[in-house]
Amino acid sequence: MTRRKWTPTKASNARQAPTAGDASKTQALMMTTADMALKMDPAYLKISKSFHKSPKKFEKAFAKAWFKLTHRDMGPRSTYIGPEAPMEDFIWQDPIPTVDHELITAADIKEYRIKGLWYFDKRQAEMKYRLLGIAPVAPDVNTIDQDTPDLVPLFWVFFPDARNVLHEAKAFNNENSSIPFSFDHILNARRFHGYIYKEENVQGDRAITEYVSQNSLMQLLESDRIKDKIRDFELDMWTY
Numbered sequence: 001m002t003r004r005k006w007t008p009t010k011a012s013n014a015r016q017a018p019t020a021g022d023a024s025k026t027q028a029l030m031m032t033t034a035d036m037a038l039k040m041d042p043a044y045l046k047i048s049k050s051f052h053k054s055p056k057k058f059e060k061a062f063a064k065a066w067f068k069l070t071h072r073d074m075g076p077r078s079t080y081i082g083p084e085a086p087m088e089d090f091i092w093q094d095p096i097p098t099v100d101h102e103l104i105t106a107a108d109i110k111e112y113r114i115k116g117l118w119y120f121d122k123r124q125a126e127m128k129y130r131l132l133g134i135a136p137v138a139p140d141v142n143t144i145d146q147d148t149p150d151l152v153p154l155f156w157v158f159f160p161d162a163r164n165v166l167h168e169a170k171a172f173n174n175e176n177s178s179i180p181f182s183f184d185h186i187l188n189a190r191r192f193h194g195y196i197y198k199e200e201n202v203q204g205d206r207a208i209t210e211y212v213s214q215n216s217l218m219q220l221l222e223s224d225r226i227k228d229k230i231r232d233f234e235l236d237m238w239t240y
Contacts, residue, residue: 068092101141104154108138113153113197114187118230120237127234131159131187159187196223 019025031039038048051058068090074080077089115133120126135156139149166184173180186192198207212219 102144104138104141108144109136110139110151111137113137114159114194115156120234125237127230129190133157133159134162134187195220196226199226 017026017029019027038044051061067086071080072092076093077085077087080086113135114131115135116129116131118127118129121128133156135153137151137153140152143149163184166187167182169183170180171183171186181191197209198205203211208219208222212222
């Protein structure tokens with residue numbers, strides 16, 4: 001690249017080169033800014049000449065750069081799989097700290113929390129429910145060894161994005177084992193046991209346990225009161 005130049009075979013081919021995939025067509029020659037930098041910049045030119053003299057050195061440098069590009073977020077060497085994994089640790093690797101706490105598995109999921117929206121359909125004159133999100137709940141790793149560990153939602157999933165997966169997952173039907181229910185149907189039809197633990201309100205959407213504390217019975221009664229309020233809203237629409 002530093003010493004060779006394009007030489008046209010005839011005047012009509014000046015500054016032209018065959019098009020990739022179709023040698024019968026030609027296109028104008030050009031150099032990208034990266035190509036020009038490798039030739040014009042003194043620092044890059046030194047590296048280019050070094051690679052030109054030693055192709056093996058270039059192959060090794062390119063392999064390391066490509067490995068870094070494709071493995072940057074894979075963590076330490078212990079997470080690599082395969083006989084070609086390098087044995088050395090690189091400075092750009094992001095080491096994962098040693099686990100010094102309890103790990104949460106699927107067996108630790110205690111319940112699921114769902115978030116939805118009750119709204120009144122004026123056309124059909126009825127209350128409807130739209131499911132918005134679902135979250136698995138597990139013990140907090142900081143209190144998992146206690147007798148009554150705190151339960152925390154691990155993450156929230158936007159329900160419409162999960163419907164395809166939930167539709168393929170089937171639940172056993174006690175009434176007819178030949179016709180299983182999908183979890184999407186169970187959630188949308190609200191065919192599960194649950195209780196209201198929180199509602200949208202002017203107090204920052206506080207949970208029931210925040211204003212009815214240390215009394216499980218009163219918390220359940222408050223949950224039923226919120227449920228009755230939603231049900232009465234629909235009934236009151238027909239009260240004259």
